[in-house]
Amino acid sequence: MSFTPYDRPVRAAFIGLGRIYDLNMRAYLDNPDVEVVALVDPSEDRRLQRQVDWPDAQTFSSAAELAASGLEVDAVEALLPIPLHVEGVVELLGYGWHVNLQKPMCNDLASAEIMNNAAKANDRILRVMENYIFYEPLRKLKETVESGELGEVSGYTMKMVGSGHGGWDVPGSSYKWQFQQMEVGRGILVFDDGWHKLATALWLFGPIKEVRAWVGGTEVFPTVFIDAPTTIMWEHENGVRGVWDITLAPDMYLRSDYYTNDERWEVTGHRGYGRVNRCTGRGIQQPSLEVYAAGEMRSYHALDDDWASSFRDSGRHWLRWLHTGEGPLMWSGDDAVNVLRFALAVYASSEAGGTGISPAEVK
Ligand SMILES: NC(=O)c1ccc[n+]([C@@H]2O[C@H](COP(=O)([O-])OP(=O)(O)OC[C@H]3O[C@@H](n4cnc5c(N)ncnc54)[C@H](O)[C@@H]3O)[C@@H](O)[C@H]2O)c1
Numbered sequence: 001m002s003f004t005p006y007d008r009p010v011r012a013a014f015i016g017l018g019r020i021y022d023l024n025m026r027a028y029l030d031n032p033d034v035e036v037v038a039l040v041d042p043s044e045d046r047r048l049q050r051q052v053d054w055p056d057a058q059t060f061s062s063a064a065e066l067a068a069s070g071l072e073v074d075a076v077e078a079l080l081p082i083p084l085h086v087e088g089v090v091e092l093l094g095y096g097w098h099v100n101l102q103k104p105m106c107n108d109l110a111s112a113e114i115m116n117n118a119a120k121a122n123d124r125i126l127r128v129m130e131n132y133i134f135y136e137p138l139r140k141l142k143e144t145v146e147s148g149e150l151g152e153v154s155g156y157t158m159k160m161v162g163s164g165h166g167g168w169d170v171p172g173s174s175y176k177w178q179f180q181q182m183e184v185g186r187g188i189l190v191f192d193d194g195w196h197k198l199a200t201a202l203w204l205f206g207p208i209k210e211v212r213a214w215v216g217g218t219e220v221f222p223t224v225f226i227d228a229p230t231t232i233m234w235e236h237e238n239g240v241r242g243v244w245d246i247t248l249a250p251d252m253y254l255r256s257d258y259y260t261n262d263e264r265w266e267v268t269g270h271r272g273y274g275r276v277n278r279c280t281g282r283g284i285q286q287p288s289l290e291v292y293a294a295g296e297m298r299s300y301h302a303l304d305d306d307w308a309s310s311f312r313d314s315g316r317h318w319l320r321w322l323h324t325g326e327g328p329l330m331w332s333g334d335d336a337v338n339v340l341r342f343a344l345a346v347y348a349s350s351e352a353g354g355t356g357i358s359p360a361e362v363k
Contacts, residue, residue, distance in 0.1 A: 003125060005325035011072055012319070013038035015063055015092060016079030017046040019174055020102060023131075023258075023308045024077055025053060027315020033323040037073060038066050063088075067095040074098060075322055077315070081177035082192070086111045089126065090118045098125040100318050104195040104343070105336040107186050109363070112340055116333040127318055127329055128336035132196040133203045134317065135310040136303045137276045137288040141265060142204055149293050150269025155241045156204070158197050161262040162189050162228060164220075164250040167281065168258055179224065187227030189246050190215055191343055193261060197244055198342045199331070200265065205236040207338070210356040211345040218248050226250075232346050256281035258307055269293075280307045 012034050014021060018041070028036050036054045040063055041047055047059040060066040066073065075098040080088045086106050092099050099119075105128045106112050119126035132138060145153060178188050186192070202208065213232040217225035228248040235241045254260040262283035266275040272293030277284040288305035291298045320326055331339075341359035349357040 002123060003325070005321075006074060006323050009033055009035045010319055010322045011035055011037045011074045013040060013057075013066060013073050013076045013097075014050070014079060015040045015076050015088070016081075017041040017043070017050045018079060018081075019168075019170055020311075021050065021079050023311035024079060024102075024129075024315055025050075026308060026312035027319060028077075031316060031319060033316070033319040038071055040066055063092055063095065075100065075319075078102060081174070082107075082186075083177050083180050086114060089115050093118045093122045093124045093126065096122060096124065098127075098322060100127045100129050100315070102129055103199070103336070103339075104186070104191060105333070105340055107181075107184060107191075109337070109340065109344070112333070112337050116337070119333055125322075125329070126333040128331050128333060128339075129314055129318070130196065130199045130203075130331050130336075130339075131307075131310040131314040132200050132279070133330060134313040135279060135305075135307065137279070137300065137305050138200060138265065140289050140300060140303060141267065141274050141276050144274045144289075144291055145204065145267050145269070149272065149291070150267065150274060151271030151293075152269060153205070153240050154268045154270060155243075156265065156267040158200070158242070158244040158266075159262075159264045160189065160193065160197065160244070160246045161252070161254075161283075162193075162226065162246070162248050162250075163252040163254040163260040163262060163281075165253040165260065167254065167256040167260040170259075182225065182227075185347065187215075187217075187225075189248075190227045190230055190232075190346060193259075194244075194246070194343065194346075195339055197263075198346075199339045201234070201236075201242050201244075202335075202338055202342065204267070205238060205240045205242070207237045208234050208342055208345075208359050209237050210235050210358055211342065211349050212354050212356050213346040213349040214354050215346065215350040218250075220248075220250055230350075234342075254281045254283055278305070 211234045216229040230246040261280040287299040289300040344362040345357040345359040
């Protein structure tokens with residue numbers, strides 16, 4: 001596609017003003033690369049609430065209304081419920097707007113193809129926003145691995161505990177569409193939050209050769225099953241193996257400013273290891289990154305380990321990219337298809353009793 005960077009601030013609109021807007025909007029604050037011109041949400045309460053942040057922006061109850069208004073828009077931040085992603089993104093690209101979409105991109109490969117084709121047909125960019133790869137402790141972990149300090153990589157583990165108490169309020173309306181997702185087999189831990197973990201694996205160690213998985217379920221309310229315990233194992237094309245263990249602690253209180261996820265990433269090398277102790281929540285209260293090598297432990301006390309900063313930095317990266325063309329995009333629609341393939345291989349493997357599945361071959 002023939003993208004030419006803007007030689008002026010990008011004119012942007014938020015499409016969807018719900019829970020995650022609170023973090024996405026941080027990229028737009030005090031940012032000379034952008035001017036927020038419009039806010040869109042069918043909820044009048046949300047429009048009134050968010051107008052306070054951008055008094056000069058115009059508000060609309062739908063993207064169609066914004067498009068019909070004649071207001072000039074270059075790019076939109078699509079913060080829509082997942083079941084609306086496919087239809088929503090095709091519509092937004094069709095208006096001639098570049099789109100920064102929240103993850104997960106969509107539920108299946110056919111939908112991803114429709115979305116990527118819509119970007120090509122309209123000669124617009126579809127970015128699928130991945131904030132975890134902008135989280136400073138994870139970036140520092142990657143840098144440590146690549147420096148060779150840990151020696152040759154032997155393998156790595158990720159751990160995620162979903163806890164039921166603490167954190168910020170999530171509106172009941174968000175659970176409605178999450179339940180819809182669960183009904184079509186795309187659970188909140190493996191697929192929704194999992195999208196991030198699978199993305200970090202691809203970002204750290206590259207393409208994946210084979211996946212083996214065992215997806216479980218725990219009934220938290222009558223007929224509502226959360227997709228844990230789940231264990232996922234894989235091997236990258238470079239031979240490095242990873243394991244991700246997902247468990248549920250429904251009665252555990254976790255201190256968090258956001259969602260109550262207790263998360264870790266640990267890379268083991270021939271000479272040492274590096275471990276990110278937390279991300280979204282504040283489970284382990286040690287420095288967010290610790291590196292052990294040659295008999296010494298180094299602790300990082302001054303990283304920006306507020307999860308919200310990863311949204312700020314991912315969004316700023318996008319806006320800078322639009323304004324100046326400084327890349328890479330991190331991540332494109334095609335990169336996101338690789339994350340989707342990884343997730344689909346997890347389901348295919350689990351359904352087949354844990355046999356090895358290649359993400360490249362999932363249908
Ligand atoms: N990166 C992350 O870590 C992260 C975390 C949470 C959510 N998300 C993603 O962000 C997206 C939104 O999640 P959320 O938690 O903010 O959901 P939410 O339910 O809180 O907000 C969605 C908003 O979209 C509005 N909306 C519905 N239909 C619309 C339409 N046609 N046009 C415009 N607005 C419409 C709703 O009124 C609501 O205000 C989802 O894709 C979700 O997966 C990402």
